[in-house]
Amino acid sequence: MQQLSLFDDALYDNIRRILERSNRPRLGLQNPGPSVERKRPPDTRAYWLIGRLLALEAKVAREDAARVARHLARRLEQDLGPGYTPGKLRQMYELYRAFPDQSTLRPELSWSHYQLLLKVAYPDARNFYYEETAINHWSTRELARQIESRYYERQLAPGGPIKKHFVLEFLGLEEAEKMQESCLEEALLDKLQHFLMELGKGFAFIGRQKRVVTSSGKQFYIDLAFYHFLLKCFVLVDLKIGELTHRDIGQMDMYVRLYEDKWRGEGDNPTLGIILCSRKDQTIVQYSVLKESRQLFASTYQLYLPTEEELSERLGLRVEETII
Numbered sequence: 001m002q003q004l005s006l007f008d009d010a011l012y013d014n015i016r017r018i019l020e021r022s023n024r025p026r027l028g029l030q031n032p033g034p035s036v037e038r039k040r041p042p043d044t045r046a047y048w049l050i051g052r053l054l055a056l057e058a059k060v061a062r063e064d065a066a067r068v069a070r071h072l073a074r075r076l077e078q079d080l081g082p083g084y085t086p087g088k089l090r091q092m093y094e095l096y097r098a099f100p101d102q103s104t105l106r107p108e109l110s111w112s113h114y115q116l117l118l119k120v121a122y123p124d125a126r127n128f129y130y131e132e133t134a135i136n137h138w139s140t141r142e143l144a145r146q147i148e149s150r151y152y153e154r155q156l157a158p159g160g161p162i163k164k165h166f167v168l169e170f171l172g173l174e175e176a177e178k179m180q181e182s183c184l185e186e187a188l189l190d191k192l193q194h195f196l197m198e199l200g201k202g203f204a205f206i207g208r209q210k211r212v213v214t215s216s217g218k219q220f221y222i223d224l225a226f227y228h229f230l231l232k233c234f235v236l237v238d239l240k241i242g243e244l245t246h247r248d249i250g251q252m253d254m255y256v257r258l259y260e261d262k263w264r265g266e267g268d269n270p271t272l273g274i275i276l277c278s279r280k281d282q283t284i285v286q287y288s289v290l291k292e293s294r295q296l297f298a299s300t301y302q303l304y305l306p307t308e309e310e311l312s313e314r315l316g317l318r319v320e321e322t323i324i
Helices: 009-023 044-060 065-080 086-098 111-117 123-136 140-148 151-156 181-190 192-199 246-263 282-286 308-315
Strands: 026-029 035-038 165-167 203-213 219-228 233-239 272-277 296-302
Touching (some): 009 044, 065 086, 123 140, 151 308, 165 192, 165 308, 181 192, 181 233, 203 233, 246 272, 246 296, 296 308
Antiparallel strands (some): 026 035
16 A cells, blocks of 8 residues: 655645635624624634544654644645644644544534643543533633642542532632631632632532521521532531631531531431631541541642642642643
8 A cells, every 4th residue: 555645735635625614704694784704713623634634644654743744734824824833733633632533522612622621631631621611611711720720630539529628729819827717708709609610519609607596695607608409418618727726626516516406407418517728737637526527527728729749748649740
């Protein structure tokens, strides 16, 4: 069988036809008004087809895909104008390699979504972000943020239905030691949608400074209250600046018991309590009710995006290099 040349005109012509077809403006009608041309967004399926052609050329001609892309990019930019760089063609090739079955490409994800996904080197992590993006309708900004905050690695950490560690860089706050708990609470409420996304699926906000009253008339105020409609239970959050203490644990234990007595309905599962602190001593966790309790959780947070080393240290996991 005769090998295709790196400069094979048939390959170039096929790619050019795919691009010209995908770039052809659509005719749309505005009512009222004349027909107008609408520029088409990048066509992910067309890029996948080009990626497959590049992979076949590299395989048959025994050429490196990067060399094929460099040559084609020069010709495409000469004939079709700027925008068809070797890097972009390389992304099309990587798209085909990451998603070899074209039928798995989701129409609700844009080319920009796929460009972000292709930066995730670890296949399991990439597939996780791929599915979560489609299910949760993440924008490209939200997807980028979840990748940068290493959401995949964090959800792997053991700890039941509640994350062990939260990344709150979206608040734009300085280090926790320099602020009051009320400032953290205000910032979380100002960015409530971001916080709900960071908490995970199923959380619905109920209120702040939720008041509970004992039978003797004593009043207590819980920082934040949520209902988890997947777990069918209330979730209470107590915000702490600094390191977790025994007093914090005892306080949340009391809050959960009071809330159960006052608010838990017949169809509700047991109430959960999260103590959100910047640091925790594992000795305190080991020798407190946290160790055995299925209702109390002590989770840490940080106000900036974590490095691999920080995340590994906080979660006690070996974090893989997932970003190209």
